Amino acid sequence: MSDPIIKFDKVVKRFGDHVVLDELDFEVQRGEKVTIIGPSGSGKSTVLRILMTLEKINGGVVYVGDQPLWHQWRREELVPASEQHLRQMRNQLGMVFQQFNLFPHMTVLRNLTEAPIQVLGVSKAEARQRAMELLEMVGLTDQAAKYPHQLSGGQQQRVGIARALAMRPKIMLFDEPTSALDPELVGEVLNVIRTLADEHDLTMLLVTHEMHFARQVSDRICFFDKGRIKEQGTPEEIFTAPKEERTQAFLKAVLDPDD
Amino acid sequence: MFFGIEWDTSSQWAFAVSIFPILLHGLVVTLEATVVGFFIALILGLVLAALKSAPTRIVRWPAKLLTEFIRDTPLLIQLFFLFYVLPEFGITLPAFLTGALALGVQYSAYTSEVYRAGLEAVAKGQREAARALNLAPGRTFTHIILPQAIPRIIPALGNYLVSIMKDVPVLSVVTVLEMLGVARIIGDRTGGYLIPLSMVGALYLVMTIIASFGVRYLDTHLPKRGLSLK
Numbered sequence: 001m002s003d004p005i006i007k008f009d010k011v012v013k014r015f016g017d018h019v020v021l022d023e024l025d026f027e028v029q030r031g032e033k034v035t036i037i038g039p040s041g042s043g044k045s046t047v048l049r050i051l052m053t054l055e056k057i058n059g060g061v062v063y064v065g066d067q068p069l070w071h072q073w074r075r076e077e078l079v080p081a082s083e084q085h086l087r088q089m090r091n092q093l094g095m096v097f098q099q100f101n102l103f104p105h106m107t108v109l110r111n112l113t114e115a116p117i118q119v120l121g122v123s124k125a126e127a128r129q130r131a132m133e134l135l136e137m138v139g140l141t142d143q144a145a146k147y148p149h150q151l152s153g154g155q156q157q158r159v160g161i162a163r164a165l166a167m168r169p170k171i172m173l174f175d176e177p178t179s180a181l182d183p184e185l186v187g188e189v190l191n192v193i194r195t196l197a198d199e200h201d202l203t204m205l206l207v208t209h210e211m212h213f214a215r216q217v218s219d220r221i222c223f224f225d226k227g228r229i230k231e232q233g234t235p236e237e238i239f240t241a242p243k244e245e246r247t248q249a250f251l252k253a254v255l256d257p258d259d
Numbered sequence: 260m261f262f263g264i265e266w267d268t269s270s271q272w273a274f275a276v277s278i279f280p281i282l283l284h285g286l287v288v289t290l291e292a293t294v295v296g297f298f299i300a301l302i303l304g305l306v307l308a309a310l311k312s313a314p315t316r317i318v319r320w321p322a323k324l325l326t327e328f329i330r331d332t333p334l335l336i337q338l339f340f341l342f343y344v345l346p347e348f349g350i351t352l353p354a355f356l357t358g359a360l361a362l363g364v365q366y367s368a369y370t371s372e373v374y375r376a377g378l379e380a381v382a383k384g385q386r387e388a389a390r391a392l393n394l395a396p397g398r399t400f401t402h403i404i405l406p407q408a409i410p411r412i413i414p415a416l417g418n419y420l421v422s423i424m425k426d427v428p429v430l431s432v433v434t435v436l437e438m439l440g441v442a443r444i445i446g447d448r449t450g451g452y453l454i455p456l457s458m459v460g461a462l463y464l465v466m467t468i469i470a471s472f473g474v475r476y477l478d479t480h481l482p483k484r485g486l487s488l489k
Contacts, residue, residue, distance in 0.1 A: 052387075052390075052391050053390065054387050054390060054391070087393060090390075090391070090393045091393055093391075094391070095391040097384060097387070097388065097391075099382075099384050101382070101384035101385060101387060101388035102388075103385065103388070103403055104407065105406045105407055114392070114394070114402070115392035115393065115394055118394055118395070118398055119392065119393045119394060119395075163392070164391070164392075167392060167393070
């Protein structure tokens with residue numbers, strides 16, 4: 001059954017003369033866990049940033065649910081989306097950033113309650129309760145009153161994940177969530193993401209260089225190259241028998257960097 | 260006699276002691292003008308900074324033009340305009356208010372640049388995180404960006420506070436009786452300028468030193484709460 005919650009229809013993204021996404025067609029099913037891999041500059045993060053409405057598109061249409069994201073319907077015609085439409089659409093998505101981007105002047109708890117109170121109109125007590133549940137899930141209940149700089153990178157990123165979840169998104173976007181971490185802290189963050197991957201309803205889109213992890217949690221792996229999907233398939237297919245030469249070369253380079 | 264206080268010209272020392280309370284009257288006016296002017300500069304500067312970083316050009320350009328205009332014309336001309344030209348259009352403000360306003364407007368051009376630099380120094384990721392969480396632009400500005408920008412810009416704003424204080428004597432040309440104007444009048448009436456003017460200089464020195472210490476104290480004692488200040 002095909003029930004795409006995300007659909008890229010010939011999406012073009014350019015930065016100046018540089019084409020980042022080249023008429024990209026891409027779908028993610030409801031509840032699916034998809035990992036995007038590929039060389040840097042292949043447009044992986046751009047896909048997430050477009051979905052989070054941090055980057056505009058230059059062509060094509062992106063759908064989230066059954067609605068266009070960067071457009072809206074007006075008299076049977078697609079016109080550029082208003083800020084109001086974007087605000088409405090954005091609530092379905094949550095994003096975890098490479099650099100965490102926690103609010104440094106707010107406590108961990110406040111980081112988690114600010115948006116639910118301000119945006120969703122949740123009561124303070126309810127937001128706080130939900131925040132504590134999320135902190136429990138990421139194993140940080142005792143850090144609620146601290147400020148981000150008092151935490152380790154791994155703890156900060158776990159707060160980042162909890163903060164995104166506090167908005168109850170249907171789709172979680174992870175933009176290289178462990179790339180800025182010291183190696184010994186990567187595991188604790190991946191464990192949290194792994195827990196999330198067990199949630200049946202949550203759609204997850206992950207950009208990462210952690211290949212073993214991607215293999216464990218993903219339903220599907222997409223190999224991006226030059227703004228397009230060069231090859232995609234189940235983790236087994238991609239990691240054990242990649243068909244494309246580019247995929248083989250990339251995987252060889254990242255999995256056996258010493259050769 | 261001035262402000263109902265007599266001066267004693269029997270000796271230089273007695274003269275200095277007798278005019279000190281008169282100068283303090285002027286000092287109070289100087290401080291008032293500084294505070295009111297600085298307050299206007301803080302508020303107006305923030306408004307200008309917000310307008311200058313607005314997404315639409317129609318908002319951005321007039322604000323930039325205004326800032327440029329204010330910065331590139333002398334304070335005295337702006338002061339004369341407010342004091343002499345505005346009444347021609349039926350707007351007459353008290354001399355003190357005119358002076359404080361002129362100071363505030365002049366310095367808002369500088370503070371707006373300070374704000375702008377401070378706002379731009381807040382990491383781009385902060386805006387992105389706020390956007391991803393769907394916080395409204397106004398809320399993002401007041402609760403995410405501004406609190407991170409302000410601790411960084413306090414030293415620069417403090418320097419302008421001292422500058423404003425040093426510019427207050429300009430107001431004497433529109434009849435505001437601030438400290439230097441008072442000293443000059445004492446000199447006019449007694450024929451002795453050396454002592455009152457020296458005292459004003461000394462008082463200014465004391466005030467600026469206190470202000471500088473105050474700013475430094477604020478800078479080191481304001482809760483930074485994990486902001487990296489470079």
